[in-house]
Amino acid sequence: MDSPGDWTAAALFSPSKARAQQAQQRDWAAVDIWLAKQYGKRLPAFExxxxxxxxxxxxxxxxEDADEQRLLVDKVGRQALQAHGRTSPEVDDVYQRLLDTLDHDGRQHLDILASLAVELGTAETAEMAQSICNLTAQRFELSEQVARCEAQQAALQRELQKTKAVLQILRNEAFQPPSxxxxxxxxxxxxxxQLRTKLVEYDERTSPLRSSSIIGPSLEDVLKQAASSEAQQARLSALENELCAYEGLPPDPKAAKGKLEVARSQLRKLTAERDERFEELADAT
Structure with missing residues (x-):
C-alpha cells in the first residue's frame, strides 16, 4: 500500500487515483474488521x-453468506423444534407413519420442499408461493434484459466489423500522404x-494610381443616357421612313412639283385603264 505522503501527493495531482486509494482503504478496513471477528487480536501476518x-x-x-445461511437454518430448526415440542405423542406417531409411507421420490420431494423453505426464509405456503412468483418475474425480467443486451452486443459487433473494414480501406496506399x-x-x-511580399509591393505601386483616378459616371447616369439614345434612335427611324416617300425628287421645289404632277397624270391614266379592263371583263362574263 502507498504511504500517507504518497497518498497526499496522488490526491493533489490525480483525483482519480485518490478516489481509488480511498476505496482501497475502505476495503482494507472491512477486511480488518472481519479478521478481527475471526481471530481476535492475534491476527496472522500476511503481505x-x-x-x-x-x-x-x-x-x-x-x-458472511454462509453465516447467514447457517443462521437461517438454525432459525428454521428452532421453529421446527418449538412446533415439535407443542405436539403430542399421537401427532409424532402419525408424522412418523407418514414418513414411513413415503417412497424415495416422496422423501426427495419433501427434502426439496424443506430446502426451499430454508432458502426462502419462510415455512408458510402462501409466502413461499409469493416468493417463487417474485423470483419467476425477476428471472423473466433478467432474461429479457439479457436478450436485449445480446442484441445490442450483436449490433455493436456488426458496426465494429464495418468500422474495421472502413479503417482497413483508409489504411491503403491511396489514402496515405506522399512521402x-x-x-x-x-x-x-x-x-x-514570397507572394505576400510581392502583394505588398504591388499595392504600394498602385496606391498613387488609385488616389489620382477620376471618378466616372454613375450607373444611373449611364442608364438614363442609354434610354435617351434609344428614344432618339426610334425618332430617327421614323423620319427616315417618312423621307423614303420623297426619294428621287429633285431639290428644286418647282421641278419637284412638276414631277409630282406627271406622276399624278400617270396614276390617273393607269386608273382609267384599269377601270376599262374591269368593264370589259364584266361584259365578257
Missing part, C-alpha cells in the same frame, strides 16, 4: 497487496511568403 485484498474480500463475502509531404508544405510556405 498486504491488491491480490491479497481481493482474495480476502471474496473470502469474507462467502463467509515528400513535409517538403511540399515547406515549399508552399515559402511561396506564400
Amino acid at each position: 498486504r497487496n491488491e491480490d491479497t485484498l481481493e482474495a480476502l474480500l471474496a473470502l469474507a463475502n462467502v463467509n 515528400d509531404l513535409s517538403e511540399q508544405t515547406a515549399e508552399m510556405a515559402r511561396s506564400t511568403k
Whole structure:
C-alpha cells in the first residue's frame, strides 16, 4: 500500500487515483474488521497487496453468506423444534407413519420442499408461493434484459466489423500522404511568403494610381443616357421612313412639283385603264 505522503501527493495531482486509494482503504478496513471477528487480536501476518485484498474480500463475502445461511437454518430448526415440542405423542406417531409411507421420490420431494423453505426464509405456503412468483418475474425480467443486451452486443459487433473494414480501406496506399509531404508544405510556405511580399509591393505601386483616378459616371447616369439614345434612335427611324416617300425628287421645289404632277397624270391614266379592263371583263362574263 502507498504511504500517507504518497497518498497526499496522488490526491493533489490525480483525483482519480485518490478516489481509488480511498476505496482501497475502505476495503482494507472491512477486511480488518472481519479478521478481527475471526481471530481476535492475534491476527496472522500476511503481505498486504491488491491480490491479497481481493482474495480476502471474496473470502469474507462467502463467509458472511454462509453465516447467514447457517443462521437461517438454525432459525428454521428452532421453529421446527418449538412446533415439535407443542405436539403430542399421537401427532409424532402419525408424522412418523407418514414418513414411513413415503417412497424415495416422496422423501426427495419433501427434502426439496424443506430446502426451499430454508432458502426462502419462510415455512408458510402462501409466502413461499409469493416468493417463487417474485423470483419467476425477476428471472423473466433478467432474461429479457439479457436478450436485449445480446442484441445490442450483436449490433455493436456488426458496426465494429464495418468500422474495421472502413479503417482497413483508409489504411491503403491511396489514402496515405506522399512521402515528400513535409517538403511540399515547406515549399508552399515559402511561396506564400514570397507572394505576400510581392502583394505588398504591388499595392504600394498602385496606391498613387488609385488616389489620382477620376471618378466616372454613375450607373444611373449611364442608364438614363442609354434610354435617351434609344428614344432618339426610334425618332430617327421614323423620319427616315417618312423621307423614303420623297426619294428621287429633285431639290428644286418647282421641278419637284412638276414631277409630282406627271406622276399624278400617270396614276390617273393607269386608273382609267384599269377601270376599262374591269368593264370589259364584266361584259365578257
